[in-house]
Amino acid sequence: xxxxxxxxxxxxxxxxxxxxxxxxxxxxxxxxxxxxxxxxxxxxxxxxxxxxxxxxxxxxxxxxxxxxxxxxxxxxxxxxxxxxxxxxxxxxxxxxxxxxxxxxxxxxxxxxxxxxxxxxxxxxxxxxxxxxxxxxxxxxxxxxxxxxxxxxxxxxxxxxxxxxxxxxxxxxxxxxxxxxxxxxxxxxxxxxxxxxxxxxxxxxxxxxxxxxxxxxxxxxxxxxxxxxxxxxxxxxxxxxxxxxxxxxxxxxxxxxxxxxxxxxxxxxxxxxxxxxxxx
Numbered sequence: 267x268x269x270x271x272x273x274x275x276x277x278x279x280x281x282x283x284x285x286x287x288x289x290x291x292x293x294x295x296x297x298x299x300x301x302x303x304x305x306x307x308x309x310x311x312x313x314x315x316x317x318x319x320x321x322x323x324x325x326x327x328x329x330x331x332x333x334x335x336x337x338x339x340x341x342x343x344x345x346x347x348x349x350x351x352x353x354x355x356x357x358x359x360x361x362x363x364x365x366x367x368x369x370x371x372x373x374x375x376x377x378x379x380x381x382x383x384x385x386x387x388x389x390x391x392x393x394x395x396x397x398x399x400x401x402x403x404x405x406x407x408x409x410x411x412x413x414x415x416x417x418x419x420x421x422x423x424x425x426x427x428x429x430x431x432x433x434x435x436x437x438x439x440x441x442x443x444x445x446x447x448x449x450x451x452x453x454x455x456x457x458x459x460x461x462x463x464x465x466x467x468x469x470x471x472x473x474x475x476x477x478x479x480x481x482x483x484x485x486x487x488x489x490x491x492x493x494x495x496x497x498x499x500x501x502x503x504x505x506x507x508x509x510x511x512x513x514x515x516x517x518x519x520x521x522x523x524x525x526x527x528x529x530x531x532x533x534x535x536x537x538x539x540x541x542x543x544x545x
């Protein structure tokens with residue numbers, strides 16, 4: 267049994283979007299063509315991979331297959347890129363918010379480094395506004411920021427718009443004088459969104475814990491010290507999302523990639539790699 271990479275691309279696009287129609291736009295095929303590719307893949311595997319509900323969801327077999335599909339496609343792209351750009355060498359100074367580092371370093375940067383071992387990195391993890399300041403001082407070549415790209419920066423690309431959620435033990439909302447918050451210290455984009463939302467709703471609050479460390483914030487929320495806000499995609503599976511009318515709705519946060527005008531082909535190549543992965 268041979269599985270064409272086109273089938274895997276359609277499978278991954280469908281899994282990520284939850285829709286044949288949206289997946290078709292991503293892989294540049296018709297909706298019916300994507301549906302047929304998924305049916306063909308399921309025939310090859312001998313198992314249904316999706317539950318055909320209002321939104322397509324993976325079956326247990328689909329979840330198992332997803333792990334291998336990602337590996338195969340990643341390896342496929344690595345081989346092609348390696349032989350296409352075998353002599354790519356250089357250094358990249360890259361900034362990324364601490365709470366994105368775990369996902370980004372494991373899933374994206376590791377793939378890039380394996381494909382281009384001659385490119386070295388200097389990586390800085392910090393708060394968004396600190397990264398932005400270092401970027402303006404030319405200390406960083408590229409930065410991922412949790413904010414819309416400023417208009418005065420060349421080559422600013424807005425990659426996505428993240429939904430922010432309140433997380434923690436909902437029981438905390440039943441009895442408090444000042445709502446305990448777990449936040450990053452100033453200057454922090456999420457801290458500003460959380461406190462301004464609560465002030466607007468006339469909800470009294472206090473900082474129960476302030477930490478630069480994303481892991482410390484997660485641990486404090488799990489311990490029941492207070493509540494926090496996190497992008498939906500970065501919320502651990504066992505951390506409860508609070509859906510309560512007692513808390514104000516949160517505005518969305520944009521994820522942008524900034525790069526100043528640079529003719530360095532290594533930096534430009536890495537920029538395109540990130541846009542392809544996250545855009």
